[in-house]
Amino acid sequence: MAADTAKYRSAVSKNKDPSGLLISVIRTLSSSDDVEDRETEKGRLEEAFETCDRDLDKLIVQHYAELTTAIRTYQSITERITSSRNKIKQVKENLLSCKMLLHCKRDELRKLWIEGIEHKHVLQLLDEIESIKQVPQRLETYMASKHYLHATDMLVTAVESLEGPLLQVEGLGDLRLSCxxxxxxxxxxxxDELHRHLYIKSQSPRTQKQGTKMLLAF
Structure with missing residues (x-):
């Protein structure tokens, strides 16, 4: 009987498909005309499977801890996968809802975007106005220290802004006239300063070049 069990074990190990092994056994039983041989073959098969069950029970007892850990790990992974799928489903539903809401609010969003650009432009104008209001005081400082080139650049830029983008701004009329x-x-x-340097004082080529640049700025 042990030899028969070993034979079936060998057949099981060679044939990885249990259904194929079962079909082979059924074919063997069907091909035999002797009822006693069939019963003998059937008994051998049952004994072999009982032996396999006992061996399986022993392996389960020996590796119970590993098997329990594996089962728990599998359950944990399954729960995480299920949770992730639910979260992904929820995210997709939220994205679809946001898409629908954005589509409905498209005109309003465009209006807010335009208003944002307008406010940004207004802030830039306010910063420019605040800078221009400081021109007279800064101009006096530059003139007192005879930094004519810096004073000229600043004054020309201020007048261009006052007569350009800020022309329609109320409250800058006096500042515009002053500048x-x-x-x-x-x-x-x-x-007068250039005349004084040219005809009254001795000058260097660098001084002459600076005076010519200031005049060209106007």
Missing amino acids: TSKKLNMHLVLI
Whole structure:
């Protein structure tokens, strides 16, 4: 009987498909005309499977801890996968809902976007106005220290802004007139200063070049 069991074990190990092994045994039983041989073959098969069951029970007892850990790990992984699938499903539903809401609010969002651009432009104008308001004080400082080139660049830039983007801004009329007047006065001051350097004082080529650059700025 032990030899028969070993034979079936060998057949099981060679044939990885249990259904194929079962079909082979059924074919063997069907091909035999002797009822006693069939019963003998059937008994051998049952004995072999009982032996396999006992061996399986022994292996389960020996590796119970590993088997329990594996089962728990599998359950944990399955739960995580299920949770992840539910979360992904929820995210997809939320994205679809957001897409629908954005589509419904498209005109409103466009309006808010345009308003944002307008507010940004207004803030830039306010910063520019605040900087231009400091021009007279800074101009006096530059003139006192005879930094004519910096004073000229600053005054020309301020007048261009006041007569350009800020032309329609209320409340800048006085500042516009003041800067325009200072620009004319600056022109006369530069001419006098250049005349003084050219004809009264000895000058260097660098001084002449700087005076010519200030005049060209106007």
